[in-house]
Amino acid sequence: MPFAAIVLFATSLAPASALAAPTDEPKLAAAATAIATPGAQPAIFEATGSPGSLALWGDGLIPLVIGGGDGGVKVPVLAMGTIGKGRLVAAGHGSYTNLDALGPGAQALLTRASTWLLADQPGTIAGVSAAAAPWAKALGRDGADLRREDLTATRLDGVALLVLGTPDLTTAQGEAVIAFVARGGGLLVAQTGWGWQQIKGGLPMTQNPLNVAFASVGLAWTDAIADETAPNGYAIDPAALVEAGRAGLMNATTALDALTSDAKAEEPATNKLDKRARAQASAAVISAARMAQPSDTILLPRLATLLKERGSDIVPRQGKPVRGTDGLSRALLAYDLSRLEVQKPEDVRAHPAAAGFPGSVPEAAPRVSRTMSLELTTPGWHSLGLYAAPGEIITITRIASQGADQVPKGLAARIGAHTDTLWHKDTWNRVPDIAMRVPLATDGATRLASPFGGIIYIDVPDGRSGAHSFKIDGAVESPLFVLGKTTPEQWAASRATPGPWAELASDKIIVTVPSALVRDLADPTVVMTFWNQVSDSATDLAQWPRARVRPERYVADIQISAGYMHSGYPIMTHLDAAPDMVSVDNLRAGTWGLYHELGHNHQSSDWTFDGTGEVTVNLFSMYILETACEKPMGSGHDALAQRAKMIQRHVEKFRSFDHWKSDPFLALVMYQQLREAFGWDAYKAVFQTYRKLPDAERPRTEEQKRDQWMVRFSRQVGKNLGPFFEAWGVPTSEAARASIKDLPSWMPPDMGPLVGQ
Numbered sequence: 004m005p006f007a008a009i010v011l012f013a014t015s016l017a018p019a020s021a022l023a024a025p026t027d028e029p030k031l032a033a034a035a036t037a038i039a040t041p042g043a044q045p046a047i048f049e050a051t052g053s054p055g056s057l058a059l060w061g062d063g064l065i066p067l068v069i070g071g072g073d074g075g076v077k078v079p080v081l082a083m084g085t086i087g088k089g090r091l092v093a094a095g096h097g098s099y100t101n102l103d104a105l106g107p108g109a110q111a112l113l114t115r116a117s118t119w120l121l122a123d124q125p126g127t128i129a130g131v132s133a134a135a136a137p138w139a140k141a142l143g144r145d146g147a148d149l150r151r152e153d154l155t156a157t158r159l160d161g162v163a164l165l166v167l168g169t170p171d172l173t174t175a176q177g178e179a180v181i182a183f184v185a186r187g188g189g190l191l192v193a194q195t196g197w198g199w200q201q202i203k204g205g206l207p208m209t210q211n212p213l214n215v216a217f218a219s220v221g222l223a224w225t226d227a228i229a230d231e232t233a234p235n236g237y238a239i240d241p242a243a244l245v246e247a248g249r250a251g252l253m254n255a256t257t258a259l260d261a262l263t264s265d266a267k268a269e270e271p272a273t274n275k276l277d278k279r280a281r282a283q284a285s286a287a288v289i290s291a292a293r294m295a296q297p298s299d300t301i302l303l304p305r306l307a308t309l310l311k312e313r314g315s316d317i318v319p320r321q322g323k324p325v326r327g328t329d330g331l332s333r334a335l336l337a338y339d340l341s342r343l344e345v346q347k348p349e350d351v352r353a354h355p356a357a358a359g360f361p362g363s364v365p366e367a368a369p370r371v372s373r374t375m376s377l378e379l380t381t382p383g384w385h386s387l388g389l390y391a392a393p394g395e396i397i398t399i400t401r402i403a404s405q406g407a408d409q410v411p412k413g414l415a416a417r418i419g420a421h422t423d424t425l426w427h428k429d430t431w432n433r434v435p436d437i438a439m440r441v442p443l444a445t446d447g448a449t450r451l452a453s454p455f456g457g458i459i460y461i462d463v464p465d466g467r468s469g470a471h472s473f474k475i476d477g478a479v480e481s482p483l484f485v486l487g488k489t490t491p492e493q494w495a496a497s498r499a500t501p502g503p504w505a506e507l508a509s510d511k512i513i514v515t516v517p518s519a520l521v522r523d524l525a526d527p528t529v530v531m532t533f534w535n536q537v538s539d540s541a542t543d544l545a546q547w548p549r550a551r552v553r554p555e556r557y558v559a560d561i562q563i564s565a566g567y568m569h570s571g572y573p574i575m576t577h578l579d580a581a582p583d584m585v586s587v588d589n590l591r592a593g594t595w596g597l598y599h600e601l602g603h604n605h606q607s608s609d610w611t612f613d614g615t616g617e618v619t620v621n622l623f624s625m626y627i628l629e630t631a632c633e634k635p636m637g638s639g640h641d642a643l644a645q646r647a648k649m650i651q652r653h654v655e656k657f658r659s660f661d662h663w664k665s666d667p668f669l670a671l672v673m674y675q676q677l678r679e680a681f682g683w684d685a686y687k688a689v690f691q692t693y694r695k696l697p698d699a700e701r702p703r704t705e706e707q708k709r710d711q712w713m714v715r716f717s718r719q720v721g722k723n724l725g726p727f728f729e730a731w732g733v734p735t736s737e738a739a740r741a742s743i744k745d746l747p748s749w750m751p752p753d754m755g756p757l758v759g760q
Contacts, residue, residue, distance in 0.1 A: 029241035034115040035108035039236040041098040054096035055196035056229045060255035060291040060302045061221020070229030073427025076286040080229045087185030094193035100168035102137035120189025126163030134166045164189040177216025196224035221301045223294035255291035258284035262331040281330035288334035306338035319431040320359035327429040351452035353394030360433040362503030364392035374474045379467040383553035384460040388483030390502030391418045393456035400448040402472035413464040414443045419457025420515045423564040432562040486531040511538035515558040516581040530587045536631040544626045545605040546691045570603030598627045609693045612708035614664025642668035658732045676751040681720045710739035722749035730758045
């Protein structure tokens, strides 16, 4: 849509004074059928990344554009409403205030929304950091760009519309902005919530200056990403907004009303919510409860009263989970956790759910004081062999050492290895968020307490160095074995210590399991030596150095955030995998899943193209099984036994890329054929070429990734793999195929007859 047409469309709206939020969102949304995701058009947007969602609980705040949330619920991407005499539009990405950088749909929508924000008020359009001029031109007003420090009541006099993109406001500036809207101004404000948190090193969203500023009006930016609802963006359905905004329960205050009535209603009853509505209402309240300031007077007092009445009902545990159908209980548990997060250490008490998971500590267990030296060159979590009992204060004090006057900035204390959060899961078998991280004071003592308890770590960021000593008071000892350091006598004493979670560690792999699994483990040396062999196999195939910057971690949990296992730091597994993690016999027998997740941590996007995320990872599973476990080639997973049938069915019936990438084990056969014909050394050599690539030569698009993979492998093995890729249906460009025509064609023996070769 040409820009001029957008302006005409926007100004054709009825006079803003005739509109009254919150009944106007369908009229505003009619300006476009969709808006683009920032980053979906790299040539247009300066900022990249998906928008975050918004939390709404203030009176009259409703969604204007809707995205997808975890568990199939809907979340606001843009919202609108009134504050006193003024009007507000809030957006979940900072780029939505940059008019010149917006795609046509967002231009049309936000230009029309800005006309509504003006509400026929006299005055200029002001913006921070060169934001005013495009809006002033589009809306036919005078404009003035302000510096951030100019956001004062005096400077905002005579302003009708204020445009704020990604603001980092002081308390006084936030108050001035809210006062400006309350007395009749219009405000368009935008920020990428998860982006702010990322830049700020994971600070709680309650510390986000925008969330502090808008606390009194019931609006917050969240740390969650809003999933797209249309190709490269968000569909807009004006009719659906009425339902989503009010009956659809996306405002937490309305949602809490519905959940409270739902909990009181008897079956059958007309006011009982169905499963989808209950999940939507619960998600809205959870989001708001987690983002609201402790001083909130709109939502939190109601939740506090309800929690006092129903607290005993919300202790999730194995066998008695809190489910998605328990809408009010889920919302109250979220509020309970948000309340606990801001408690002072001396006010923290053990949560009733802690006894179920991660576990309690015997009252008679000695609380100890330990001093230890840590080498900060290694980033990540440093295991101490200490455990924080639920509800008890731990004190960590830096000990002065020669040549190090202060602990480097950025260090933190962590309690709990179970960092997966479960807010999006339909069933909670444990409390959704039980780990905590607190920055360490650079000088002096740091006091912290967790209502759930957990293993204690010193968390070290990249780029630190030197040996530093710390004294930890108030902890309980927990089993810790370190390969090459812990003597048999030390281990005999350590495995009997009372902490409910244990760790076996080397400089390459660390596993975290229930202590019950190591009480009878006489010597973990053979287990951790084998884990080192597994680590070396993975790095050898990836062509990484065997010496790791930090050890990989595996943590067993009663429930995890995604899948049966998932990769990351740490790699997360369910509890049933924990016995394998401490048994050398089980590890040697081949635990595909554990090796699969380690493989994910070694994948490269350069040679992992669309459809192969769950395919190239299994090269590592196969390689570890063949090398560390000494298993026959092609063994390790039942799906591989169906290879011949899979090939024949694909070649004769499909031979399409969509079918090929729909089945990870079918696609893996293609890679398996290359391994059988040319060996693992060919893979290693090709991976090494990618590691040495200058950035300018790295593949950027999916087509480039497929082309480079085919050409590089062909050149490495001296064979033209173009026909082989065509036979499987994996698309490559004509230019790429032409570049390897000088090589002899190749087709694997078990596939040649099917394709006429």
